[in-house]
Amino acid sequence: xxxxxxxxxxxxxxxxxxxxxxxxxxxxxxxxxxxxxxxxxxxxxxxxxxxxxxxxxxxxxxxxxxxxxxxxxxxxxxxxxxxxxxxxxxxxxxxxxxxxxxxxxxxxxxxxxxxxxxxxxxxxxxxxxxxxxxxxxxxxxxxxxxxxxxxxxxxxxxxxxxxxxxxxxxxxxxxxxxxxxxxxxxxxxxxxxxxxxxxxxxxxxxxxxxxxxxxxxxxxxxxxxxxxxxxxxxxxxx
Numbered sequence: 001x002x003x004x005x006x007x008x009x010x011x012x013x014x015x016x017x018x019x020x021x022x023x024x025x026x027x028x029x030x031x032x033x034x035x036x037x038x039x040x041x042x043x044x045x046x047x048x049x050x051x052x053x054x055x056x057x058x059x060x061x062x063x064x065x066x067x068x069x070x071x072x073x074x075x076x077x078x079x080x081x082x083x084x085x086x087x088x089x090x091x092x093x094x095x096x097x098x099x100x101x102x103x104x105x106x107x108x109x110x111x112x113x114x115x116x117x118x119x120x121x122x123x124x125x126x127x128x129x130x131x132x133x134x135x136x137x138x139x140x141x142x143x144x145x146x147x148x149x150x151x152x153x154x155x156x157x158x159x160x161x162x163x164x165x166x167x168x169x170x171x172x173x174x175x176x177x178x179x180x181x182x183x184x185x186x187x188x189x190x191x192x193x194x195x196x197x198x199x200x201x202x203x204x205x206x207x208x209x210x211x212x213x214x215x216x217x218x219x220x221x222x223x224x225x226x227x228x229x230x231x232x233x234x235x236x237x238x
Contacts, residue, residue: 002155009123012056019126025227026118033110041110048113056121070112124148157187
């Protein structure tokens with residue numbers, strides 16, 4: 001799925017908008033989602049869904065599948081907030097925490113919408129270029145770059161090992177799972193060593209240089225105006 005998101009980031013209809021504008025737009029909405037009311041958070045979620053599915057032309061199935069994964073992750077954390085166990089092991093639901101859980105749900109989904117919008121509309125190298133222009137420390141940018149790369153390495157290695165185990169009639173015993181995890185981390189470590197040696201051989205010692213390809217359209221002002229009007233309305237209604 002990670003590779004699918006990366007492909008969408010290069011092929012979506014908002015690709016021609018300046019990455020600076022998309023980064024600023026997403027982070028402004030993220031700050032509003034963090035400090036705003038639940039009404040503001042719901043409006044942000046709905047509005048960004050319209051941007052992602054309607055303007056960027058991202059498949060609604062991809063959006064729904066990703067939102068479902070996020071919802072499952074959030075629901076898995078709710079019992080720790082709602083369920084209480086006393087000294088006699090009596091299980092009860094703390095109704096006073098329901099409002100807190102609902103607030104956490106709306107804020108988390110709104111924050112995810114902001115970051116997902118950025119993920120599927122802006123290629124990651126362009127985001128790093130914007131962060132560099134914003135004077136973000138180089139160590140943070142390099143850490144983001146290596147994390148981004150090794151997510152793909154991790155996914156590919158896991159897929160290859162899983163297919164290899166199935167091809168060799170690998171069973172479902174927990175020892176087979178432990179062997180798979182061990183081999184996975186071995187492959188990740190070898191990939192890291194190969195990358196380190198490749199960078200060292202090319203003389204990369206201090207920081208990585210990010211080349212920005214200008215593919216945006218200067219004449220496209222519609223989305224900029226719509227973003228400005230929408231943020232103004234959210235501030236007024238919130």
